[in-house]
Amino acid sequence: MADLEIKGLSKQFGGIKALSDVNFSANSGEVHALLGENGAGKSTLIKCLGACQSYDTGEIFLEGKKMTAVHPKEAMDAGIGIVFQELSLIPNISVAENLFLGIDVKNRFSISRKKIINEKTKQILKEFEIEDIHPETKVGELTLSEKQMIEIVKVVSRNTKVVVLDEATSALTTNRVEWLLKLVRKLKEEKRIIIFISHRMGEIREFCSVVTVFRNGENVGTYDLDKVENDELITTMLGRKVTGYYPEKVNTKQNRVALEVKNLSFENYLENINFQLSYGEVVGIGGLAGQGQNSLLLALSGCVKAQKGEILLDGKPVKLGNPKQAMDHGIVLVPEERATEGLVLELSIADNLLLPCLSKITRAGFIDRQKEKKLLDHAVESLSIKVGDIQNPVKSLSGGNQQKVVLAKLMMLEPKVLLLYDFTRGVDVGTKNVMFELVRDLAAQGNCILFYSTDIEELVNVCDRVLVMDGGKIRASIAWEKLTQENILRSSVGENVQ
Known part of the structure; x- marks a missing residue:
């Protein structure tokens, strides 16, 4: 028996089989990848393993002992640690309080709990080579990448036998992905069982030695990664061959400027930003993480107010004091954190989809149910959202399907300008293909898209040109023939691209 x-x-769930007679095994000192489309059953399997979700039939054994945990704490005590795709940290308490939440701290000398956990957290962060985060900093003040690191440390520092990393790299900056890779190697040496979930094939090959593929709630194959090609894995995962992962780029740029930004500045994050975005154009935002990309999209969507500068839409100055004003002008944003900024998790899938466009289906205070059904059916079909029952809470969906809901609800507004912040984060290969096609189709229809991604390959293959940011400024604009990964990286570190 495996460990x-x-x-x-x-x-x-109702009439939907999330898992169907699934068998899975992994051993100590093994980094085992799980691969599958959004909704293939990976998250449900992990939730069952961590006692976050009950299961109908089946058994789980750890080191030969049958697990009987019915609560996440019992699973954690038994040695199961899970870093979920959606962060579980509490934003308004400190890093130290999050790390020691639910843990009794022995205190023999009447020293305050706060002082003890702050000192212990300082030691833990040093052990994990995290020197730029203070134990007393509130989690809400951290960047998304820093929050992800704390989430990982919270699980790993409890000496769990099994460590599950569910899309743990999707929120990490490039240098912190290297940090995680180093940590995983250490966990492997400690003979822990590591289960690694990702949609990035390069990372799976770098981190893992074995991969199990899920499709429609079933285990459809386990492979040694040094004996299988990516094309075979993707075909197994989707049940079909994907041709043309990235759509063909056709120049659909019109001679009409949709959005113009003049001398835009915001606190210490943006400094004299100038650029134009034409109808029919897909423009990327590149550069190393934390160089003002998020602040730029927040300013353009009315989420923060710039102290200086001007934003023009169709040649006319517009005031974007809040997201509602931006949406009224046809500017919408797919935000960085879908769970806290893009969705109301307790509401149904239907309610989340309809929230931005209630005016389209109401008349004299009454909802037109036919229009409502038509809008919902179109939204679900256009992005192939796996919903089961559309009245289920949106939190019941996989992370990738939640992201589809965020995008679909904004598309129902028929925007002029679509702002995308790393919108393929946590999305499977097949869905990425659909989303890239959608972006290029929208451009062909005359829309304009401003698109930030942590994946430089996406920027190169989807965008017409890329604005490279550094220190809150646009340092370069790279287009067409010169638009390569190497040139984006060179511009990111201050080199001139000829």
Whole structure:
């Protein structure tokens, strides 16, 4: 028997089979990848393993002992640690308080709990080579990448036997992905079982030695990564061949400027930003993480107010004092954190989709149910959202399907300018292909898109040109023939691209 053995696991939600008689095994000192489309059953399997979700039939064994945990704390005590795709940290308490939440701290000398956990957190952060985060800093003040690191440390520092990393790299900057890779190697040496979930094939090959592929709630194959090609894995995952992962780039740029930004400045994050965005154009935002990309999109969507500068739409100055004003002008944003900024998790899928466009389906205070159904059916079909029952809470969806809901609800507004912040984060290969096609189709229809991604390959293959940011300024604009990964990286570190 393997060190971790899952036998015959099944789980059904209403009429939807999330897991169907699934078998899975992994051993100590092994980094085992899980690969599959959004909604393939990966998250449900992990939730069952961590006792966050009950299962209908099946058994789980860890080191030969049958697990009987019915609560996440019991699973954690048994040695199961899960870093979920959606962060579980509490934003208005400190890093130290988050790390020691629910843990009794022994205190023999009447020293305050706060002082003890701050000192212990300082030691933990040093052990994990995190020197730029203070124990007393409130989690809400951290960047998304820093929050992800704390989430990882919270799980790993509890000496769990099994460490599950669910899309743990998707929120990390490039240098912090290297930090995680180093940590995973250490965990492997410690003979822990590491389960690694990602949609990035390069990372799977760098981190893992074995991969199990899920499709429609079933385990459809386990492979040694040094004996299988990416094309075979993707075909197994999707049940079909994907041709043309990136759509063909056709110049659809019109001679009409949709959005113009003049001398835009915001606190210490943006300094004299100037650029134009034409109808039919897809423009990327590149550069190393934390160089003002998020602040730029927030300013353009009315989420923050710039202290200086001007924003023009169709040649006319517009005031974007809040997101509602931006949406009224046809500017919408797919935000950085879908769970806290893009969705109301407790509401249904239907309610989340309809929130921005209630005026389209109401008349004299009454909802037109036919229009409502038509809008919802179109939204679900256009992005192939796996919903089961559309009245289920949106939090019941996988991370990738949640991201589809965010995008679909904004598309129902028929925007002129679409702002995308790393919108393929946590999305499977097949869905990325659909989303890239959608972006190019929208451009062909005359829309304009401003698109930030942490994946330089996406910028190169989807965008017409890329604005490279550094220190809150636009340092370069790279287009067409010169638009390569190498040139974006060179511009990011201050080199001139000829």
